[in-house]
Amino acid sequence: MDLTPYVDSLRHELAVAAEAGGNDDARALAERLTGPLESAARLTLLDALSAAMGEVTRELAPGSVDVRLRGSDPEFVVTAPHAPEPFREAREPVATPPDADDGTMARINFRLPAHLKTRTEEAAAAEGLSVNAWLVRAVSLALDTGARASPPGLTGWVH
Template sequence: MNLTPYVDQLRQELAVAAEAGGEDARAVAERLIAPLESATRLTMLNVLSAAMDEITRDLAPGSVDVRLRGGDPDFVVTPPPVSEAFEAPVMEVPVARPAPAPAPDAEEGGTARINLRLPTHLKAQAEEAAAAEGLSVNAWLVRTVADALKAGDASRQTAHRGAQGAGHSFTGWAR
């Protein structure tokens, strides 16, 4: 997506507004145009990124990512997996796999951006796992973290109940 037409339009609007203020306002506007161009591009990129976060939440398990290419944003859309047409059932042995955590709701709060540094081999494994599930790496990481936290809560609750001495079992020697 080329941002230049939008930046040019903002530049023209600033020039028109400065004309109304006279010669001094026009001189100030001309000095502000160059610094405002980079600030405008950055602001537009932030708006697009926030919009993509909202779209990804609604599109889950699909996703939309914004990537910067040569100063302009590029959109990468990963659609949700398409269910196949109904065919005769095939007998399969079910594999015990926990249900994925639901996508976070918009009411749970906004999204936060973090930088995650992974060793190259872990990044490759995460990309493969995400692709196998038909998810973007970001969506896969969000679900994996949510699953881990959910499992962590369950193990903490189990440990807490055991610490209360709920009479589960006793070990030792008796005569």
């Protein structure tokens, strides 16, 4: 992404503001300031772009968008989320009725062994999500991809 048009626009706006001052001192000051302000303006634009891509990344999790510098211009690197591993036994997806998600929330108590709780918290933090948001997404992915309640590789009855 070329930042030059944005920096040039800022330079132009500074010159217009100096013209409004109506004297040569204001114009001379504006000309002296435009050079040093160019690098500050580029850094400020990069900070704004990085913050914006951080917000986009939080919404795309587990995918991400990173801002990298190529020369003096930023470039965006999009990382798509990994496709889930296919399950050994395919299941016909169940169609969700259109009115099934009415936006209401339900509360459940969920107990995890301490080692799984720690791993869950670490995974959520690594993706910039709350534990609740991470668990909601994990359950949704499991249900939407046809995950089975039994551990992979186990079928039938265990006595």
